[in-house]
Ligand SMILES: Cc1ncc(C[n+]2csc(CCOP(=O)(O)OP(=O)(O)O)c2C)c(N)n1
């Protein structure tokens with residue numbers, strides 16, 4: 302057999318920028334959304350309004366945060382969840398309030414959904430003492446443990462085994478709680494996922510592995526970094542699985558409720574792929590050459606917040622005036638949060654040494 | 668001499684070695700089509716193609732180990748970690764495999780591989796993105812550890828690292844990539860691994876500082892010179908093997924030494940230098956060897972806490988004054 306020319310050899314799949322390089326790879330294909338209306342999903346009019354309130358809060362909070370970042374009010378990384386709000390919202394409404402949730406660094410939406418106020422969130426971004434993590438964590442480490450939100454984590458895939466540990470403790474104590482771990486499509490490629498998928502199945506842990514597949518891992522399209530359909534990873538572990546349309550809060554709510562009930566009843570893990578899209582760059586410094594404007598627009602045209610708003614009006618759950626008043630109150634809340642964050646004090650210098658150990662006077666090596 | 672950015676100096680070194688030796692290839696997250704998270708590999712894909720400049724998934728353990736196997740099987744991988752904070756996931760391959768395979772096989776297999784990327788903190792990136800790992804890796808036998816401070820060193824030492832027949836860890840800093848400096852345009856410019864450099868001469872006190880900390884030492888020395896205190900700055904450039912001779916020679920002249928280290932204090936680089944100086948130059952010391960390093964706590968996010976956490980020129984100045992009696 303003729304030896305292949307070395308110049309033809311390729312390893313990584315290609316596909317960014319130019320057609321010669323394979324053309325831009327499309328991020329994700331969405332499955333169909335649920336056709337059910339809110340009543341058949343068991344959602345009340347008030348719950349729908351609360352959902353809208355929550356999603357709009359997440360959106361405006363981050364838009365204001367971005368503005369403050371650009372003004373130089375705080376530094377570090379800022380990864381925005383904009384576009385993905387239906388996932389946090391649908392899930393939190395579907396779960397019990399004491400079910401345990403843990404996520405990666407794209408965590409603001411999750412925090413707001415699980416009881417972190419706009420004030421505490423914005424103050425955390427600013428690194429202030431009044432922030433949800435006392436200013437020690439910043440954007441990537443929002444947490445509200447008393448509301449069972451165990452925080453955002455910065456090492457890709459690092460928090461996946463931890464979610465199963467939360468589930469282990471829940472099963473151990475037979476407390477009826479379940480856990481869910483949210484991570485990106487990029488994290489699917491980490492060994493931690495595969496070890497934990499096996500453990501969780503073997504030990505029948507009440508946990509849900511959820512991939513928020515937003516099409517990209519930084520500048521790499523999902524199809525360029527991982528093989529086959531992500532959801533099919535479940536098969537190798539005999540795990541129950543589902544694919545959900547993450548641009549529709551009803552679809553997320555419906556399916557996550559069903560799954561949560563199943564996990565609670567049978568104490569068996571699920572692997573779920575929720576397809577979605579992030580509108581902004583990976584973080585604040587991202588030229589976004591890896592995708593087309595058209596693709597972004599395609600998703601913005603099916604924006605989950607706009608979709609819920611149209612539903613609310615079409616189904617006469619709210620009229621335009623009620624929606625405006627929700628939006629205005631959030632606008633005020635978020636602006637007040639900026640002022641609150643700005644005016645809050647930085648942590649005292651002595652805080653550098655707190656939260657390291659449980660003791661009052663721990664040992665520090667000098 | 669040409670004035671180059673740190674990232675350009677690294678790229679030139681990699682480029683020259685890739686054109687010189689077809690076995691050299693680059694892999695890592697976003698190194699190819701995105702041109703590198705910090706643009707160190709910019710343009711290399713266009714020049715060398717998809718066979719030799721390879722994007723990886725976020726699978727640090729997998730691709731680091733794959734590099735080890737490729738090195739054992741005759742290639743010369745350059746494995747980029749987006750930062751060494753993420754190389755922790757690959758530590759098994761670096762510590763248990765790359766450093767030990769030659770020994771375990773009684774010398775049958777070599778592992779000529781370079782693991783490179785930014786080390787330590789880069790502003791307010793929080794607890795998991797801010798650790799300096801050079802001391803930790805230097806602890807293990809079988810590895811060479813380099814953490815450079817200037818473009819010229821980056822170029823000369825990167826070329827040496829790629830040519831080295833052993834596993835080499837090459838550390839950089841996100842905050843230095845844009846730093847400009849004169850870089851030798853001598854053909855095939857090489858700096859040998861294990862050779863430090865006197866970067867400022869002085870007779871009053873020796874400052875040992877490498878990586879990002881070198882620049883703090885320069886600031887402190889400039890301030891101290893206004894008070895008539897002349898610091899000698901030694902940049903070891905290579906953490907291991909260490910150019911102890913150069914440090915000792917300087918300490919024997921100044922009789923005082925401050926080590927500036929970006930790691931935490933316990934069993935770090937500074938501790939090691941301090942121990943060696945007392946063992947080899949005890950009689951020459953007019954004051955205890957002091958260190959300026961990170962406190963024994965994690966990196967905080969909040970700006971004022973972070974500023975208090977990171978070593979500062981002021982701390983160096985205070986330490987120098989403390990030993991200048
Ligand atoms: C172990 C590790 N490797 C690399 C990184 C750098 N990094 C941060 S986010 C990211 C992309 C992750 O993409 P994905 O999992 O799809 O999540 P998304 O950002 O889309 O929410 C990378 C490579 C990291 N934080 N941790």
Ligand SMILES: [Mg+2]
Pocket residue numbers: 485486487513514515516517518519
């Ligand atoms: Mg993603």
